[in-house]
Amino acid sequence: MIKYVIRRLMMLFPVMVGVIFLVFFIISLTPGDVATIILGDGATEERIKDLREELGLDDPLIVQYGNYMIDLVQGDMGKSYSTGLSVAGEIKQRFPNTFKLTITAIFLSVLISIPIGVISATRQYSIFDNIGMIVALIGISMPSFWTGLILIILFSLKLGWFPSGGMKGIMSLILPAFTLAIASTASITRTTRSSMLEVIRQDYITTAKAKGVSRRSVINKHALKNALIPAVTVIGLEFGVLLGGAVLTETVFSWPGIGRLMVESIQRKDTPMVLGCVIVFALSFSIVNLIIDILYAFIDPRIKSNYS
Amino acid sequence: MKGTVLKVENLAVRYVTEDGIVQAVNGIDISVEKGSTLGLVGETGAGKTTTALSVLRLIPDPPGEVVSGKIELDGKALMELPESKMEKIRGGLVSMIFQDPMTALNPVLKVGDQIAEAIKIHQQLSQDKALQKAREMLEMVGIPGARMNEYPHQFSGGMKQRVVIAIALSCSPKLLIADEPTTALDVTIQAQVLELMKELKEKMDMAMIMITHDLGVVAEVCDNVAIMYAGRIVEQGTLEEIFNNTKHPYTEGLFLSIPNIDDRKAELKPIRGLMSDPFNLPPGCSFCDRCDYAMDKCATEKPEKVHFSPDHFVECHLYPDNKEFQLKGGKG
Numbered sequence: 001m002i003k004y005v006i007r008r009l010m011m012l013f014p015v016m017v018g019v020i021f022l023v024f025f026i027i028s029l030t031p032g033d034v035a036t037i038i039l040g041d042g043a044t045e046e047r048i049k050d051l052r053e054e055l056g057l058d059d060p061l062i063v064q065y066g067n068y069m070i071d072l073v074q075g076d077m078g079k080s081y082s083t084g085l086s087v088a089g090e091i092k093q094r095f096p097n098t099f100k101l102t103i104t105a106i107f108l109s110v111l112i113s114i115p116i117g118v119i120s121a122t123r124q125y126s127i128f129d130n131i132g133m134i135v136a137l138i139g140i141s142m143p144s145f146w147t148g149l150i151l152i153i154l155f156s157l158k159l160g161w162f163p164s165g166g167m168k169g170i171m172s173l174i175l176p177a178f179t180l181a182i183a184s185t186a187s188i189t190r191t192t193r194s195s196m197l198e199v200i201r202q203d204y205i206t207t208a209k210a211k212g213v214s215r216r217s218v219i220n221k222h223a224l225k226n227a228l229i230p231a232v233t234v235i236g237l238e239f240g241v242l243l244g245g246a247v248l249t250e251t252v253f254s255w256p257g258i259g260r261l262m263v264e265s266i267q268r269k270d271t272p273m274v275l276g277c278v279i280v281f282a283l284s285f286s287i288v289n290l291i292i293d294i295l296y297a298f299i300d301p302r303i304k305s306n307y308s
Numbered sequence: 309m310k311g312t313v314l315k316v317e318n319l320a321v322r323y324v325t326e327d328g329i330v331q332a333v334n335g336i337d338i339s340v341e342k343g344s345t346l347g348l349v350g351e352t353g354a355g356k357t358t359t360a361l362s363v364l365r366l367i368p369d370p371p372g373e374v375v376s377g378k379i380e381l382d383g384k385a386l387m388e389l390p391e392s393k394m395e396k397i398r399g400g401l402v403s404m405i406f407q408d409p410m411t412a413l414n415p416v417l418k419v420g421d422q423i424a425e426a427i428k429i430h431q432q433l434s435q436d437k438a439l440q441k442a443r444e445m446l447e448m449v450g451i452p453g454a455r456m457n458e459y460p461h462q463f464s465g466g467m468k469q470r471v472v473i474a475i476a477l478s479c480s481p482k483l484l485i486a487d488e489p490t491t492a493l494d495v496t497i498q499a500q501v502l503e504l505m506k507e508l509k510e511k512m513d514m515a516m517i518m519i520t521h522d523l524g525v526v527a528e529v530c531d532n533v534a535i536m537y538a539g540r541i542v543e544q545g546t547l548e549e550i551f552n553n554t555k556h557p558y559t560e561g562l563f564l565s566i567p568n569i570d571d572r573k574a575e576l577k578p579i580r581g582l583m584s585d586p587f588n589l590p591p592g593c594s595f596c597d598r599c600d601y602a603m604d605k606c607a608t609e610k611p612e613k614v615h616f617s618p619d620h621f622v623e624c625h626l627y628p629d630n631k632e633f634q635l636k637g638g639k640g
Contacts, residue, residue, distance in 0.1 A: 221417075
């Protein structure tokens with residue numbers, strides 16, 4: 001097990017190198033000159049030239065990439081082109097906010113989706129099931145920036161229950177977390193339902209019933225644990241979707257997290273800052289999926305025996 | 309005779325599906341005496357498993373539906389019991405062994421816990437005591453007690469079936485229903501498992517219903533035999549009566565389908581055709597299309613029961629008029 005975890009952690013390195021490489025070159029393909037953006041349209045030719053030299057923008061791209069990687073390995077993520085602040089410092093300050101938002105969202109989704117999925121499966125084709133699945137379909141179909149706006153209009157402009165943006169206390173967390181959770185809730189619900197439906201038709205469920213196990217504990221003890229395996233996979237993947245959604249949701253709700261930082265940095269062509277954000281996102285996603293893979297072992301003993 | 313454990317009267321079960329109604333069981337009567345074994349024999353789709361599941365009231369509903377019938381287990385009328393009382397009976401008074409041991413155990417629970425669960429429910433023991441008893445049950449079926457902390461995937465097929473047997477017997481049921489317990493096993497393991505079941509059955513003085521399509525298994529363990537075809541019991545009697553005084557053409561067909569070990573060159577005589585479409589059973593005898601003895605009225609009239617002894621009856625048009633009629637034994 002420990003060997004497996006170490007092997008997986010080692011695999012993070014090539015993944016990160018690949019991610020940085022891709023993003024680095026994609027940013028360089030976007031139009032606009034960094035020096036001009038920083039200095040503004042009124043800057044003289046001379047000053048722009050000096051700045052380009054200072055930032056090393058005249059070097060070939062591959063050399064720039066090499067320099068960035070060398071600094072990164074030494075733990076230096078560089079300075080923001082636009083503010084001059086250290087990228088690492090900025091991320092350290094913003095990351096907890098994004099973490100708080102996504103973790104709340106994933107908890108919300110799991111808390112809502114697993115029970116609904118289970119009840120829908122055990123009462124297949126009932127009214128509860130039908131309504132649940134229709135709501136889930138709508139949930140999947142709504143883009144989070146749209147849901148966010150609708151929630152703001154309804155709950156903060158009309159009803160005035162929650163603040164429409166910013167980060168002040170628990171009340172301001174509710175709307176963005178909920179916005180972020182909606183799409184994932186929907187897909188986790190559907191997965192839970194379908195895997196539950198498959199599990200309750202298995203022979204071992206009949207065996208459990210034939211033992212005299214009550215209906216409730218057949219579902220909670222015998223079926224749910226088996227049905228959770230596909231559900232947990234989706235939860236891991238949904239986490240990636242959540243991080244992506246955080247970029248939009250944070251912008252809509254002016255949430256001072258990494259997602260919003262990244263959007264702002266892209267607009268300013270602030271390469272070091274964008275790369276810093278991407279590294280954090282990629283790392284979080286990889287680590288969450290590693291945690292999910294380790295969780296499997298605790299749910300399913302057959303998988304555990306493969307890990308040694 | 310020490311009294312009756314199970315009495316099933318006029319049981320009819322159907323499955324309502326989108327494609328039509330499957331008449332799985334069509335009015336059967338079964339009774340099982342204390343300590344005896346009834347063999348329920350028939351080909352796939354004859355309604356054997358449906359009959360067994362009805363006794364436990366585990367017919368999946370929907371699509372299954374018990375149309376009529378009385379089931380009396382150890383003096384209790386099961387069809388009238390509320391679900392909560394039924395839970396006490398399942399695994400306590402009657403338990404069941406399933407066909408495929410590979411899928412009958414929950415893959416994410418330890419085998420010890422799976423055995424202990426039944427014990428905890430029916431004997432109100434603490435977790436520790438139930439696990440202790442589970443260990444004893446494992447050892448009784450020939451698996452070292454230390455393996456109770458392992459998961460089903462760590463066991464072979466034969467071992468899994470032993471675990472299933474341990475679960476079924478853990479609360480000393482009065483009736484054990486074994487649904488083709490050896491079909492999914494290796495031939496070498498089959499004999500072991502059968503021997504084990506026979507031995508435990510005698511030790512615990514249980515009655516048993518052995519569902520099978522293997523007449524070899526029947527000869528080995530059963531006292532009485534009921535031959536099922538298309539949801540009806542077409543012939544029933546003691547083991548000797550069925551084997552030595554076969555009356556129904558279908559029963560005869562089953563015997564003729566067994567390879568003869570003394571004459572390996574002899575050609576097998578399989579029963580021709582397929583079982584009648586369960587969506588659309590014929591108005592007369594269901595076996596009519598495949599029967600070498602079929603007469604005109606077989607296609608239109610349901611045959612009545614004809615008794616040859618208190619235990620032995622057959623449902624066939626050959627006999628009411630001529631009780632001395634002899635089947636050809638495959639010579640004709």
